[in-house]
Structures are given as C-alpha cells and as structure tokens.
Amino acid sequence: MAGKSRSPEESRYPEVYAAWTADPAAFWAEAAQAIAWAKPADRVFDPQSGVFGRWFAGAEVNACHNAVDRHVAGGRGDQAAILYDSPVTGTKRRISYAELQDEVAMLAGVLRDLGVARGDRVVLYMPMVPEALFGMLACARLGAVHSVVFGGFAAKELAARIEDATPKVVMAASCGIEPGRTVAYKPLLDEACRLSQHKPDACLILQRPQARADLVEGRDRDWAAAVAAAREAGRRAECVPVAATDPLYVLYTSGTTGKPKGVVRDTGGYLVALAWSMPNLYGIRPGEVYWCASDVGWVVGHSYIVYGPLLHGCTTVLYEGKPVGTPDAGAFWRVIAETGAVALFTAPTALRAVKKEDPEAALMRGHDLSRFRTLFLAGERADPDTVAWAERILGVPVVDHWWQTETGWPIAANPVGLGLLPVKHGSPTVPMPGYDVQVLDEGGKPVPAEQMGTIAIKLPLPPGCLPTLWQQDERFRESYLATFPGYYNTSDAGFLDPDGYVYVMGRTDDIINVAGHRLSTGGMEEVLASHPAVAECAVIGVRDSLKGEAPCGFVVLKAGSARAPDEIERELVALVRERIGPVAAFKIALTVGRLPKTRSGKILRGTMKKIADGEPWTTPPTIDDPLILEEIGEALRARGLG
Known part of the structure; x- marks a missing residue:
C-alpha cells in the first residue's frame, strides 16, 4: 500500500x-x-x-x-x-x-x-x-x-x-x-x-x-x-x-x-x-x-x-x-x-x-x-x-x-x-x-x-x-x-458553505429548472454514483412540456455486474427520490455502455441534451469516440426521447 x-x-x-x-x-x-x-x-x-x-x-x-x-x-x-x-x-x-x-x-x-x-x-x-x-x-x-x-x-x-x-x-x-x-x-x-x-x-x-x-x-x-x-x-x-x-x-x-x-x-x-x-x-x-x-x-x-x-x-x-x-x-x-x-x-x-x-x-x-x-x-x-x-x-x-x-x-x-x-x-x-x-x-x-x-x-x-x-x-x-x-x-x-469551502456543481447550463425549482444535475449524479453497481454517470435536463425540464440519468455499470439493468435503473430512480426528494422529478435512468467524452475526459452533456431534445447537433471535434453519440441516441429513442 x-x-x-x-x-x-x-x-x-x-x-x-x-x-x-x-x-x-x-x-x-x-x-x-x-x-x-x-x-x-x-x-x-x-x-x-x-x-x-x-x-x-x-x-x-x-x-x-x-x-x-x-x-x-x-x-x-x-x-x-x-x-x-x-x-x-x-x-x-x-x-x-x-x-x-x-x-x-x-x-x-x-x-x-x-x-x-x-x-x-x-x-x-x-x-x-x-x-x-x-x-x-x-x-x-x-x-x-x-x-x-x-x-x-x-x-x-x-x-x-x-x-x-x-x-x-x-x-x-x-x-x-x-x-x-x-x-x-x-x-x-x-x-x-x-x-x-x-x-x-x-x-x-x-x-x-x-x-x-x-x-x-x-x-x-x-x-x-x-x-x-x-x-x-x-x-x-x-x-x-x-x-x-x-x-x-x-x-x-x-x-x-x-x-x-x-x-x-x-x-x-x-x-x-x-x-x-x-x-x-x-x-x-x-x-x-x-x-x-x-x-x-x-x-x-x-x-x-x-x-x-x-x-x-x-x-x-x-x-x-x-x-x-x-x-x-x-x-x-x-x-x-x-x-x-x-x-x-x-x-x-x-x-x-x-x-x-x-x-x-x-x-x-x-x-x-x-x-x-x-x-x-x-x-x-x-x-x-x-x-x-x-x-x-x-x-x-x-x-x-x-x-x-x-x-x-x-x-x-x-x-x-x-x-x-x-x-x-x-x-x-x-x-x-x-x-x-x-x-x-x-x-x-x-x-x-x-x-x-x-x-x-x-x-x-x-x-x-x-x-x-x-x-x-x-x-x-x-x-x-x-x-x-x-x-x-x-x-x-x-455554492459556498459556512466554512468557506467551494462546491462546484456544474456549468451554469447544468443547473436545470424543474417546475420552477433550480436543481443541480451534479447533486443527482452524486446520488447515482453512490449505488454500488454504478461505475460512472451523467445527468442532463431534457425538455418537458409540463415541467419545463426533467432530469434524465445515464449510467455505466461496473464490469462484471450480473444484475439486470432495468432492476438497477428502478433502484436508481428510487434512490434519487429518497435522497433529493420528489421535487427532482427523476424518473428516467438509462443504462449505456459508455459515456461520450472529450479526449480530456469531460462528459459531453451539452451534446447529449441536444440529442435528447431532438435538436440539430454536430459531433464535437474534441470527442474521444463519435460512435458513442449514436448509442446515446438509440438509448433515448428506446424511451421515446430524442
């Protein structure tokens, strides 16, 4: 050690x-x-x-x-x-x-x-x-x-x-x-x-x-x-x-x-x-x-x-x-x-x-x-x-x-x-x-x-x-x-806490507005990442006709996980509801093989959001593997999004 x-x-x-x-x-x-x-x-x-x-x-x-x-x-x-x-x-x-x-x-x-x-x-x-x-x-x-x-x-x-x-x-x-x-x-x-x-x-x-x-x-x-x-x-x-x-x-x-x-x-x-x-x-x-x-x-x-x-x-x-x-x-x-x-x-x-x-x-x-x-x-x-x-x-x-x-x-x-x-x-x-x-x-x-x-x-x-x-x-x-x-x-x-510690929850465009409530996608990601089966995750806000925006989580499971993905997805939805509350309106967790990232490791949440909202998007020049975006699109379409 x-x-x-x-x-x-x-x-x-x-x-x-x-x-x-x-x-x-x-x-x-x-x-x-x-x-x-x-x-x-x-x-x-x-x-x-x-x-x-x-x-x-x-x-x-x-x-x-x-x-x-x-x-x-x-x-x-x-x-x-x-x-x-x-x-x-x-x-x-x-x-x-x-x-x-x-x-x-x-x-x-x-x-x-x-x-x-x-x-x-x-x-x-x-x-x-x-x-x-x-x-x-x-x-x-x-x-x-x-x-x-x-x-x-x-x-x-x-x-x-x-x-x-x-x-x-x-x-x-x-x-x-x-x-x-x-x-x-x-x-x-x-x-x-x-x-x-x-x-x-x-x-x-x-x-x-x-x-x-x-x-x-x-x-x-x-x-x-x-x-x-x-x-x-x-x-x-x-x-x-x-x-x-x-x-x-x-x-x-x-x-x-x-x-x-x-x-x-x-x-x-x-x-x-x-x-x-x-x-x-x-x-x-x-x-x-x-x-x-x-x-x-x-x-x-x-x-x-x-x-x-x-x-x-x-x-x-x-x-x-x-x-x-x-x-x-x-x-x-x-x-x-x-x-x-x-x-x-x-x-x-x-x-x-x-x-x-x-x-x-x-x-x-x-x-x-x-x-x-x-x-x-x-x-x-x-x-x-x-x-x-x-x-x-x-x-x-x-x-x-x-x-x-x-x-x-x-x-x-x-x-x-x-x-x-x-x-x-x-x-x-x-x-x-x-x-x-x-x-x-x-x-x-x-x-x-x-x-x-x-x-x-x-x-x-x-x-x-x-x-x-x-x-x-x-x-x-x-x-x-x-x-x-x-x-x-x-x-x-x-935000800053009372001790002056800095908490960076995401880019300002990663703060989503769910029925008038300003919520941090980073806070939801924290909850998803705490699940023992989750290797990494990303949460984006997708357009919602009723609430303005609704959170959507993407999770990559740890290697060797033997449990059914849909079972883990249900647990994740319940976990966010328990830790953050019903106000988060978190109802969608999608299991994917990989997350789209730049070569420096940043997750391309902005591009994922455009795909989910059905907006025109282009493959960012910094992406590590362009094929992952197609996989994200398929996962969203399977749930009626994108």
Whole structure:
C-alpha cells in the first residue's frame, strides 16, 4: 500500500490566505523571488494596462531559462528532467536536465534558422512524445509564442487555429498511437494547411517509425535531419528575454464554434503562479518525481507536465498511454512504482475507468507505492463515491481541486504543502491566494452560504490567469467580464458553505429548472454514483412540456455486474427520490455502455441534451469516440426521447 502523507496538525492556509488578502502586491512580490528575472518588475501590478491590469509590468524573463538552464547551472544537470513511458510503443526513455538543455537549444536553433523570432507564433500538433516538450521549450527559448493543438484534431479545427494564430512554423509528428490503431497526423495537417487562408512558411515533421509521412517539397522539413544538421554546425540558440507581459502561449479552448477562442497566457505571472503552486499546493520538493497523467494539448499538460514541474526542479513523467487498455487497469500503479512518483494528478474519469475495470484494485498488488503520497483530481467534478474509493484503495490523501483553461492553475484546492485542511467530499476545498471567490445571484449580488448561484472571481485575476483572448480584447470582456461588472464569470454554478469551502456543481447550463425549482444535475449524479453497481454517470435536463425540464440519468455499470439493468435503473430512480426528494422529478435512468467524452475526459452533456431534445447537433471535434453519440441516441429513442 502507499505511504501516508504527513501534514502539520494545523494548516498554515488561513494565515497565508490572510497575508494575500492584506497586501496582494507584497504577497506576489515575495512569490516572484522563486523566479530568475532578467530584469525585475517596475510594478508588481499595473491596474492601468491591459483589460483589467497586468502583472509584473516592466519585468523581463525567459521561461525556458527558468525551466531548464538555471537547473543545469545549479547542479541538476545529471538529474532526470523527463521520464518518458510509452506502453503503446513499448518505449521508455530517461532525459536529464543537461540532455534536455541540449535538445531544446538545438531545436531552437532549427526554428531560428526557419525564421522564428521573438513574438512569432508556432503551432505544435504532437502526440505525447518528448519532442512535444522540446518544441514548447524551444519556442519559449526564442521568445516565440507556442500554440499546442491536440494531436489528431480534425483538419478543419486545426485549420481554424492555424488561421487565427498565423504561425510561422508548424511542428508536427507523422502519427499518434492509440490502443489498437495508428492515427496518421500528416494528412490532417496537409488538409488543414490547404483549408487555412494563412500558410505557414515551414512544417517541421517528426517521423515516427509506426507511420512515416510523405513530405511536401519546399515546405516540409525532416525534424531529426534538421536537428542533426544544427548540432553538426553548432547552431545552438540561447535564451531570449521577453517582457513578463508577453505571451508564452495561446491555447484554444475545446468545443469552440465560429472564430476560435485563444486563451493568452502571459509569461511572468504564469511562472510565478506555477512556482508558488508546486511546493505550497502540491507539496512537492525539488528533485522529486511528479506525474500529471494528462496531455500537452490541454492546459493541465502545459502547467503540470511541462512548466510547473520543470520550474521547480522536479522530474516530470511523460506517459503515452491510457489508464485502462495499455495493457490493463493496473497501468497507473505500474508507472508510479517504476518511476517513484510521489504524486499523481489525473482526471476523475480516469479513476472511474480504473474502478470500473478493477473495482477491488487487484492489479495494484505487487507494485511498490511506498513513495507515493498524494492523488490529485481535476478536470471535472470529482464525485464523492470515486474519491472515497480512491482513498480506500490507496490509503493517501485524495485532493480534488478546481480550475479552468482560462485560469492556468487551480482556483480552489486543499493545499497539501501548507498542511491539509479537513476533507469534505464533493468540494475542492478553499480558494487559493489570489482568488476572491464569490457566489452571485442573477443580479450580481452575493448570496448566503449554501445557496446556489454563479461562481465568480473578484477582479483582478491573480498572476497566471488569462489577461485577454488572442487579438480579441472585446470578446474577452463580453465572454468573461460583462455579466458581473468587477468580476470574472467562471460560468460554473455552485455554492459556498459556512466554512468557506467551494462546491462546484456544474456549468451554469447544468443547473436545470424543474417546475420552477433550480436543481443541480451534479447533486443527482452524486446520488447515482453512490449505488454500488454504478461505475460512472451523467445527468442532463431534457425538455418537458409540463415541467419545463426533467432530469434524465445515464449510467455505466461496473464490469462484471450480473444484475439486470432495468432492476438497477428502478433502484436508481428510487434512490434519487429518497435522497433529493420528489421535487427532482427523476424518473428516467438509462443504462449505456459508455459515456461520450472529450479526449480530456469531460462528459459531453451539452451534446447529449441536444440529442435528447431532438435538436440539430454536430459531433464535437474534441470527442474521444463519435460512435458513442449514436448509442446515446438509440438509448433515448428506446424511451421515446430524442
């Protein structure tokens, strides 16, 4: 079994949060001492610049220097920076900080030879391979702005991002590897370049042996050959300082329609926020192994596969595989044991997949998890049943925390490094320093404790959060700031309890109105997930001529369940009626084989609702498996819906 996490008897969180509240500028000035600046800030916060103000105005810094070069100079050159584990290709690789510095400097030299300079954009279309990290850091080294697009994204979606970011270069792999299939990326990239009005000057292609790509003459370059030539000629690129307020990257939010919504991440504030979070929130020490089982295509991968761990001098685990199926539901435990990871950060949906396949964690046996201290969950609401299961099988703290692509780092969490606060299942615990979290009614007034409303953050947002959208200041204002003047609208619904704990119950459009009663689908999901036969679930509101909306539950049963699905469905209806009451009007529970999800694990409730309501719908570009939507439609039609 895993080792217990040690924490002080009393958390230092109240005094730390109070110190931020009393003097935010002094708090972040102290946190900024963890970063090596080329030039210090003139002002910690300038309220007159940007849409709502800018952090570390006048400062200059380089993200790659902070994540790589300073650790080599400080004696960590031989330490592992990256442990690459790819069960889909049978490959493992250890990359030291010194080796990482060499790879990144040479690749930056290649990009520089292709005309990439400070402020230019580079799009990366990559699987989970070390070269994806090399590419991100090489852009940062030159002061260029990277924009990572999830590998295998549809050509039309990739084209929209190329057109919006106008990259000088696109870096891509020939293919990605999924369990049982190889996904050719190059034809998708070629089609995207054809569709986009903006044409990149060059495409740098990493040829993977599983599917080599044909190169377009005059545009495409072979990645390995270009790096080898740069190394032979000694064309290393050094770090270029940029303004702290300059973008480090642009990351497009999933599921956008029309013109893409590019979240801008500025350099200085992001480095400061991540550097603060690693020891204080995650409780990680330099030199330790930290594993974030996400993808570099998502914000979690940017913050806690790449920049956060490397800024802090940790070893980061890069995993090209799945929680189940590569080869089985014991994959997480194997990687933790083999790498010596002290923490794992993953999505609740990954845990539910493991729990469904191996409910008693039999595949954990034989793996030494003695160094493992904490499991972190984020990306969607962590249902209490899954949290309790993970606590039981692991015997370590399971920390749910909540944040968004837009914020770049957690809004609310249980800060392990400051000493754990009491855990309340269903809550990501308390706001982190920098976040003044309030729950507002439709008129923008704070509501009493335990009353549902829209969760908002009082401006200014802390360092690390988006200062704007890429070349769309007005859209940024309209999307996030206009609804509640003086606040950032998270578009999440929830409440605060009397102890100040945050409860995130779902997106504001997941609050359904049943005969005038505002009800949380998340609360109903909590009840469904508590049934011993249920592996995972989702509740949506479907159109109802009498009540306006009526809840409809979809459940996936645990592997090996021998009971009749209709019997379990009746029990679930009764359970919701018992726990929430007749007011919920919960009458439909549907057993399905799988739930439709994005590649990051978020359940596509909005699309499910459109299918149920008989409205036109399109397959979201982020979906993991489009066929699941047809299964959902069949299940609904069998009940007279959709």
